[in-house]
Amino acid sequence: xxxxxxxxxxxxxxxxxxxxxxxxxxxxxxxxxxxxxxxxxxxxxxxxxxxxxxxxxxxxxxxxxxxxxxxxxxxxxxxxxxxxxxxxxxxxxxxxxxxxxxxxxxxxxxxxxxxxxxxxxxxxxxxxxxxxxxxxxxxxxxxxxxxxxxxxxxxxxxxxxxxxxxxxxxxxxxxxxxxx
Amino acid sequence: xxxxxxxxxxxxxxxxxxxxxxxxxxxxxxxxxxxxxxxxxxxxxxxxxxxxxxxxxxxxxxxxxxxxxxxxxxxxxxxxxxxxxxxxxxxxxxxxxxxxxxxxxxxxxxxxxxxxxxxxxxxxxxxxxxxxxxxxxxxxxxxxxxxxxxxxxxxxxxxxxxxxxxxxxxxxxxxxxxxxxxxxxxxxxxxxxxxxxxxxxxxxxxxxxxxxxxxxxxxxxxxxxxxxxxxxxxxxxxxxxxxxxxxxxxxxxxxxxxxxxxxxxxxxxxxxxxxxxxxxxxxxxxxxxxxxxxxxxxxxxxxxxxxxxxxxxxxxxxxxxxxxxxxxxxxxxxxxxxxxxxxxxxxxxxx
Numbered sequence: 411x412x413x414x415x416x417x418x419x420x421x422x423x424x425x426x427x428x429x430x431x432x433x434x435x436x437x438x439x440x441x442x443x444x445x446x447x448x449x450x451x452x453x454x455x456x457x458x459x460x461x462x463x464x465x466x467x468x469x470x471x472x473x474x475x476x477x478x479x480x481x482x483x484x485x486x487x488x489x490x491x492x493x494x495x496x497x498x499x500x501x502x503x504x505x506x507x508x509x510x511x512x513x514x515x516x517x518x519x520x521x522x523x524x525x526x527x528x529x530x531x532x533x534x535x536x537x538x539x540x541x542x543x544x545x546x547x548x549x550x551x552x553x554x555x556x557x558x559x560x561x562x563x564x565x566x567x568x569x570x571x572x573x574x575x576x577x578x579x580x581x582x583x584x585x586x587x588x589x590x
Numbered sequence: 591x592x593x594x595x596x597x598x599x600x601x602x603x604x605x606x607x608x609x610x611x612x613x614x615x616x617x618x619x620x621x622x623x624x625x626x627x628x629x630x631x632x633x634x635x636x637x638x639x640x641x642x643x644x645x646x647x648x649x650x651x652x653x654x655x656x657x658x659x660x661x662x663x664x665x666x667x668x669x670x671x672x673x674x675x676x677x678x679x680x681x682x683x684x685x686x687x688x689x690x691x692x693x694x695x696x697x698x699x700x701x702x703x704x705x706x707x708x709x710x711x712x713x714x715x716x717x718x719x720x721x722x723x724x725x726x727x728x729x730x731x732x733x734x735x736x737x738x739x740x741x742x743x744x745x746x747x748x749x750x751x752x753x754x755x756x757x758x759x760x761x762x763x764x765x766x767x768x769x770x771x772x773x774x775x776x777x778x779x780x781x782x783x784x785x786x787x788x789x790x791x792x793x794x795x796x797x798x799x800x801x802x803x804x805x806x807x808x809x810x811x812x813x814x815x816x817x818x819x820x821x822x823x824x825x826x827x828x829x830x831x832x833x834x835x836x837x838x839x840x841x842x843x844x845x846x847x848x849x850x851x852x853x854x855x856x857x858x859x860x861x862x863x864x865x866x867x868x869x870x871x872x873x874x875x876x877x878x879x880x881x882x883x884x885x886x887x888x889x890x891x892x893x894x895x896x897x898x899x900x901x902x903x904x905x906x907x908x909x910x911x912x913x914x915x916x917x918x919x920x921x922x923x924x925x926x927x928x929x930x931x932x933x934x935x936x937x938x939x940x941x
Contacts, residue, residue, distance in 0.1 A: 443596070
């Protein structure tokens with residue numbers, strides 16, 4: 411099986427951490443992964459994007475033209491990457507910040523999730539990336555939630571391990587938005 | 591088997607340097623390679639090594655020259671403009687027959703350019719970027735694992751041939767994270783460094799220099815260097831050959847471009863086209879024979895690079911006379927990385 415995904419938002423939304431987390435989970439599952447980041451020179455507020463490829467065999471190109479899934483956390487990312495989703499693919503949208511009224515693609519599945527509201531209800535809007543990762547894992551089965559839980563220990567620096575329980579709740583909340 | 595790690599290509603370079611016994615690093619920060627000095631500034635002091643952030647790139651290459659002349663394994667790393675500044679020192683090291691590892695995680699240029707992936711430093715790397723007519727060994731990794739393996743190899747080749755070795759990457763292989771299985775430094779028979787400078791004491795005087803003023807001295811020295819380059823062409827060419835046996839078109843690409851091209855080749859195969867990939871791993875010595883051999887049967891080569899055409903010149907010089915060599919490339923810059931789909935279109939065009 412091969413899974414490729416774009417995760418895109420603005421700097422500070424945790425786009426790169428989301429990609430890292432997914433990658434660590436895949437490594438834990440014994441899969442091959444490439445994580446390729448692309449971001450501006452700004453610390454916060456610029457565009458942030460990463461491409462993650464998860465494969466049982468060779469991952470091949472770390473650069474992907476038409477991914478099977480795109481996760482968009484802000485409006486600019488939808489405008490930039492929404493058109494790239496492979497026909498038959500999925501676009502997971504942070505509907506708290508993204509208006510999909512003018513985004514019409516009949517050949518893909520659009521899944522709007524109010525990620526900011528969910529993250530805030532769990533205590534911190536910064537967990538929007540965890541909600542997104544949870545939804546992605548539940549939708550695609552690329553990695554299991556158990557691996558993601560394990561991967562948090564690797565993806566987060568030691569000093570932030572106290573936030574793991576809250577992050578796990580955010581991952582689960584995202585996963586619950588995907589009908590079983 | 592050791593644990594599979596998940597690391598950046600740049601970190602893999604630094605880890606391999608430590609495993610290869612390099613304890614001296616001299617450099618000056620520049621994106622997109624700063625993870626290398628960051629890692630080594632943390633690790634080398636713990637190993638009784640020395641990490642020096644020099645005042646400039648010129649200072650750091652000359653510190654590398656000095657450390658190497660003293661007989662230790664040492665390295666420097668930089669990117670684009672910084673590597674340009676180091677060229678004088680690389681020429682001096684080549685003239686003085688000094689080993690040393692130089693990592694170039696290229697930026698897009700010319701000038702200050704940008705931080706995006708680029709292969710526009712091919713000419714500078716393989717054709718002798720400094721003055722005086724010399725070559726250095728150039729290795730082009732295309733994965734995080736190869737960043738590790740080839741950095742380790744770079745130190746051995748440098749010691750065996752007594753010359754600088756460059757690891758040439760870009761932000762794709764440098765910033766990308768992949769699984770890495772670290773391994774022990776392979777046991778290699780290395781010549782003794784009986785040329786290294788030392789205190790005078792009672793022993794012989796040893797001088798490391800690139801200045802040869804005696805009648806006929808410099809010509810003889812240049813012929814000696816030239817002979818070494820011929821040995822390299824015979825002994826040290828490395829390349830990867832993928833599905834070329836029955837190919838009607840062979841794609842040539844190195845480093846990050848080869849990663850993208852490999853997927854395009856697989857897509858072409860899935861579409862029923864007989865396409866293969868020939869990926870030079872050593873850019874100098876260039877795997878001329880591999881291109882000659884493959885083009886005895888297959889008469890179409892499509893060279894793909896992240897520039898407007900550099901390695902393609904070496905491909906053209908290497909193929910059998912009646913083979914056609916096509917080129918597709920994009921000059922580097924934000925948003926200019928080609929996708930596998932884009933390369934597949936090019937394959938279809940020339941197939």
